[in-house]
Amino acid sequence: MIEYILCLALFCIGLYCVLRKRNIIKIVIGLGIIEYAINLLFVLTSYRMNSRAPVLDKGVVITNMVDPLPHALVLTNIVIGLAVTALIVAIAIRLYEKYGTFDITKIRKLRG
Template sequence: MMHIGNLPFIVAMLLVILGLYALLFKRNLIKMVIGVSLVETGVNLFLVTLGYRAEGIAPIYTHAPTAVSQVLPTPQALTLTSIVIGLATTALLLSFAVLVYRHYGTLDVTKIKELRG
């Protein structure tokens, strides 16, 4: 196997950073929701890469060869949980975006600022 160092962690962090970028510099509410989703995806990817063990196989015993190391199961379980949570929060965020659009008639985040000062 090619030696890739800590590249998977770095790529996952890059996704987090990309999402943060979208949240900071994009003005459309839907794009900001996408930014939140990107951060979420980055974190999920980061979690799941934590479990990899060199030369390991999936932690399933059905037809598994003996004397081969298996990757860690916990990060996969955490990622499953976190993906579903992400889905739920994204759904609620998008429905609030719909509500905001109904009231304000715009999705421009710089125009949705009745609550200020």
Template sequence: MTLYILCFILFCVGLYGVLRKRNLVKIIIGLGIIEYSMNLFFVLLGYRLQGRAPIDAQHQDILNMVDPLPQAVVLTSIVIGLGITALVISIAIRIYEKYGTFDITKIRRLKG
């Protein structure tokens, strides 16, 4: 249970970064933290105490197997997170070229 609470705190830290920080780079770091926390949460769902990797070796009885599906899913999700981070960072760099600042309170040419 402690692990889940820590995971939730991590999520809140990320959300705080996205919502409250003014620097574009810090917002992107916040997004990264949200992604870590959600991946961690999904892996935790498949974990069991004293579990071992679900690798089927010959002449071995596997008793406590962790659920392999969340691990496969999280692997995909990490790649997606990488794609988003790369795209957002490149947009932030172009924004810096145009506006000369990373401060979102100064980047507001769009109304509303």
């Protein structure tokens, strides 16, 4: 149970960072931390005590193996997370070029 609690704490730190900080880069970092927490939660639910990695071997009878399905989902999610981070950072760089700041309260003027 303590593993889930620590994972939850990581998620809360990310959520705090997203909601509280006013720097765009800090918000991107917070989103990344939330993503890490979710991936960690999936992998934690798939872990089995005294088990092997989900790779078959010749001549070895597999008795217990970690759940490979969440691993596949998390593998997809990591790559998508990279794409999302790249997109957000591109938008942030564009905003910096336009307004000269990363502060979200100073980005108010909506000019095209």
